[in-house]
Amino acid sequence: MTHHEHPDAALARRGYEAFSSGDMETLASLLTGDCAHHSPGESQMSGHFKGRDNVLAHYGKLMELTDGTFRVELKGVYPDGRGHVMCVHKWHADRGDRGIEMEGGLFLTIIGEKVSDLDECVADIAESDAFWGQAE
Template sequence: MGEHPDVALVRRGYDAFSRGDMETLASLMTGDVAHHVPGSSQMSGHFKGRDNVLAMYAKLSELTGGTFRVELHDVFTDGRGHAMSVHTWRADRGDRGIEMRGGLFFTIVGNKISDLDECVADIQEADAFYGPAE
């Protein structure tokens, strides 16, 4: 039995993100995609629209000097347009490093990602790593 299309879509997204292939990543999202990042750091907030989501990813790379990495552990689906991923992310910022487990809850519409709700293991630690909102 093959992989569910929603799981395959999420895996393609992680692969594109990890390779820095923003063109492919953008093609997997709806134009009005939203990514919700928890906490109160300069990376936190609600990013609406493909260009704003991709700009947030560029800022993530900039803040971490290109060191941000994510290791996908698993993807689960409900078969009704939702998928959940579990991953570990690592990055360096200045003289500080971080490694944390987290995940994303995806809403998928028309075989494209329309919404990503992010969860992290320790919001306070993530906020401290990225620094206060500007």
């Protein structure tokens, strides 16, 4: 059987590859100008980041707070064929004397072959909040 990847799944994979390689130009090209990333919890990394520039700044802060150790290991990409993709991953980071490894995912909404909405989920919101802490 031949595997034909759905275009929405391919878009999601390109986004993860761009993020992982630090290619923010490519990542920006995959997002709508008015996209939003929604992060769970009550930490300094939680909230609603609206607009491509704010979403990219949020990703930059992930790297800043972890001295560049933040990384994501993509485990699965599941499109519904109607403009949504569920991505499952494991993320890893070090911050100060603390490390974290946690499963999570992104639920993407795709409009016009670009990602317009990223809803983030994590396996343990309280643990994620403890890792990220409050704004300094």
